[in-house]
Amino acid sequence: MWQLFVRWFHKWSSPKWFYEMSKPWSFWLGWAALLITTTAIIWGLGFAPVERLQGNSYRIIFIHVPSAFLSEAIYVTIAIAGAIGLIWRIKLAYYVAKICVPLGMSMAFLALATGAIWGKPTWGHWWVWDMRITSMLILLLLYIGLWALHNAMERPESGDRAAAILALVGVVNIPVIKFSVNLVTTLHQPATLKFTEKAPMHISMLIPLLLSILGFYLAFLALMLVRSRIEILRRERKAKWVQQEIEQLGNR
Amino acid sequence: MIKLVQHTLQRELTLAYRRRADLLNPLFFFVLVVSLFPMGITTDLDKLTEMSGGVLWVCALLASLLSLDLMFRNDFEDGSLEQMLLSSAPPQVIVLCKIFCHWLVTGVPLTLLSPLLSIMLALPGHALPVLMASLLLGTFSLSLIGSIGAALTVGLRKGGLLLTILIMPVLVPVLIFGTSTVQAIVLGLAWPGYLAFLGAFTAGAFALAPWLTVAALKVSVCD
């Protein structure tokens, strides 16, 4: 079993193998993601019932929650990929970690922006120093740090390794940050925002939400594969098969 | 081992003494920024009391971030950093000594300066020992975590600003635990818990930071 896993791991960590094998995967994942997300959003916008307390503004949840989930999941992905790169010196893991940074950053931004817009009709303010909002802001700052570090390094290889170390520092810190932010927000504010805690949702709202989360995850996987393939082409451009691949890009 | 620690500490402190003008800059910065706050926000002493802990903490963080960039830079430029990494001595110990010295020449003076500034911000007298204890612990964990950032950016010509961007979000817990401690004692709440959190964070940073810093230094030096 273990042997099988090791062989599978080695196969997938070769850029060329990955490039070839990920093509059908990204295609099918991409279409599935498009289908599921579109269904979820049409359902959520047009057919899910009105929420009793918040009216129709709650419909923002169908993009807010998936993007918030995804932004955290992507940071963990980056840290795991970076650790794999540091431990086993696998270039492909570094490529994946690198292309995940802008994806995660855009998701964190989306979660913050939709959260702020949702906050206006619900709490009467665009911005509240709520625990989740503050931790999401810090997550966005962590992403910006990773991105800046990648850009600052002259050699992409050192940027990869430096960013992997930074991602590890960040991922160890995320639980501590959440804990400490929770501490400060409960110290200063009376618990007026209690109703933001997950109320038991009606099934007719829960299903489109879960579908939307699934769709966002699938879209992330598809985009990750597509972007990793481009990163392989960019970084391995000295290899012969890569030059042939780039040659073919113009024909499409 | 003890000899190694002794030698490194001696060397670091001698070097720090030779560039003592650089070491004064964070202190000046600290005094300046803290005295800007009352002019910018309010001169009402009651309001100042309420926010004094936070102001002192934020300014102390910024001031010691200023000097972080210098932690490895000179050693990197004259090549002695490479020698340290190549030598048979455990580099983690050397790095830990450097971190300790950085704290000794920035964190400790900042803490010693804080009583003076706390008077300007009308911090109640009974809160002062707690403020100093929290600053001592907090600046140490800042030096520990900051060393990772300093090691990552040492190879870059303009690493200073990038270093701040990288390290700031990671330092949020230090800031929160520190200000909560001070605010708790000012408001008459139980403060030892917050100080304990800060201590736990520092202990965690103490255990992990040297290894990560050495890994980061290897990236910066070897490439």
Place this chain on the structure above:
Amino acid sequence: MPFENISEFIAMGGHGLYVWLSYAIAAVVIGYNLISPRMAKKQLYKEHQRKLRREQS
């Protein structure tokens, strides 16, 4: 059905601005993420062609 007609759907019970603004931002962000790989591919191809031309001349 929560909405009787299309204008009610657009008004969102008075919250139309907020709902549609956030969906618009989402569309922009996701759209950018979908387009940028294509742009990167084009960029790669262009750079490759430039390199080939340089080698020939």
